[in-house]
Amino acid sequence: MVTWLQRRAIAVLVGTRAPYYIIGMRIGNLNLEGNLFLAPLAGVSNRPFRLLARRYGADLVFSEMVSAEGIIRAQACSLDMIKFSPDEQPIGIQLFGADPSSLHEAAAITSEQMKPDLIDINFGCPVKKIVNRNGGAALLKDLSLSQKIMEGVVLGAKAVPVTIKIRSGWDESSPVYREIGQIAEETGISAISIHARSRAGKYESAANWETIGHLKDAVSIPVIGNGDIRSPEDAKNMIKQTGCDGVMIGRAAMSNPYIFRQTKEFLSDGEVKTKPSIENYIALALEHATLNAENIGPVRGIIKVRRQLGQYVRGFPGASKLRPLLHLVKTVEEIEQLFDNYLKEQAVVE
Ligand SMILES: Cc1cc2nc3c(=O)[nH]c(=O)nc-3n(C[C@H](O)[C@H](O)[C@H](O)COP(=O)(O)O)c2cc1C
Structure with a gap:
């Protein structure tokens, strides 16, 4: 050994x-x-x-x-x-x-x-x-x-x-x-x-x-x-x-x-090159939700992934408003819509 x-x-x-x-x-x-x-x-x-x-x-x-x-x-x-x-x-x-x-x-x-x-x-x-x-x-x-x-x-x-x-x-x-x-x-x-x-x-x-x-x-x-x-x-x-x-x-x-x-x-x-942006985390959240829907089922899969979606937005500006909404989503489409709205709102704020 x-x-x-x-x-x-x-x-x-x-x-x-x-x-x-x-x-x-x-x-x-x-x-x-x-x-x-x-x-x-x-x-x-x-x-x-x-x-x-x-x-x-x-x-x-x-x-x-x-x-x-x-x-x-x-x-x-x-x-x-x-x-x-x-x-x-x-x-x-x-x-x-x-x-x-x-x-x-x-x-x-x-x-x-x-x-x-x-x-x-x-x-x-x-x-x-x-x-x-x-x-x-x-x-x-x-x-x-x-x-x-x-x-x-x-x-x-x-x-x-x-x-x-x-x-x-x-x-x-x-x-x-x-x-x-x-x-x-x-x-x-x-x-x-x-x-x-x-x-x-x-x-x-x-x-x-x-x-x-x-x-x-x-x-x-x-x-x-x-x-x-x-x-x-x-x-x-x-x-x-x-x-x-x-x-x-x-x-x-x-x-x-x-x-x-x-x-x-x-x-x-000695250096971290991967520095995911907000858009990367949103893509990750959608990837996870889609995999869950495909593997576990469209309803149960989304219910199961909600809490973790809330964790992916940690550190986002306005995360405390976004997280409770993510905890209520029922479909991948709803998640997409929610993130679309979020990005539009952020663009206005900036
Ligand atoms: C939600 C959750 C579920 C866990 N389930 C298991 C498990 O099924 N088997 C196991 O050996 N450890 C389990 N653990 C312990 C983790 O494998 C790990 O030992 C522990 O979280 C410490 O590592 P961390 O500080 O990187 O989280 C679980 C921990 C958490 C938070």
Whole structure:
């Protein structure tokens, strides 16, 4: 395994302009062109949003978390959530659950029927409904169960590499990420993403990137750092401070999918060239709404995308008046009309 320092030395020797950061990654048998990941985001990282993230520079996208029980019971919504199209790839499908044999079976079904690039296991979800059934972050309290789950999924996934996504521990007094990392390595897990907070940390305190560096020191499989990347500069700082192999972006991508392209530019040239205008964000909003209407349906697709449209106009002059109107739209045409009116009004103001 080539360490980050060795890679950096090689990059310096061969004269790459940005020796630190823009690196292809190998996860098991999967080769990625770069190291920027769209985080799994329940309710958000569905097919349309994954397509957008790929179009705007993500090197691999993760699905929303999908219930292992739902897959083995052939529930329509779970089966729909593991589907994807080739233009979203590379893609990781994230499974959640607490029963090793269910997760094993779900991984086997997912790998055989869908052939994703990765299967990921959720060890970080803090939501009560999930942790009360011992899934998500609750697994961080039971390392023996966690090990069985990893073994089961690796066996079920067969040739598809398996990754895990963890938090640092259940609470601040139980930082188990190193132990989980070592178990992962021993059971054949191919990479670990770490959201640098405990379950108890929820989102209230700042992510503690030190844990990412400590995990990187404790394992030799690739580590993907996650938590509070809001800009290309943050991504560079995380890699620099922690030595992580890749970075995963969640909330910042929800309001700005361009962040992947911008981060790539910044990591390779030290400068962000993509500076989207208001018109670019409007085009992005329409692209997202159209993809939603096509993939989810003309009514439900638009209802589902409204909140995110509101996020795309963040920073626009008059956004506080525009946003509530976007939250009421029902069709792509209405969205177009709304933006047309907005641009005309802005032209008058100027
Ligand atoms: C709306 C939303 C949904 C999320 N859903 C999932 C999920 O399904 N699986 C998961 O592992 N993490 C999930 N997360 C956590 C994110 O993947 C990520 O770890 C977290 O947002 C921190 O990264 P960020 O600071 O870049 O947003 C979710 C977060 C948000 C905000």
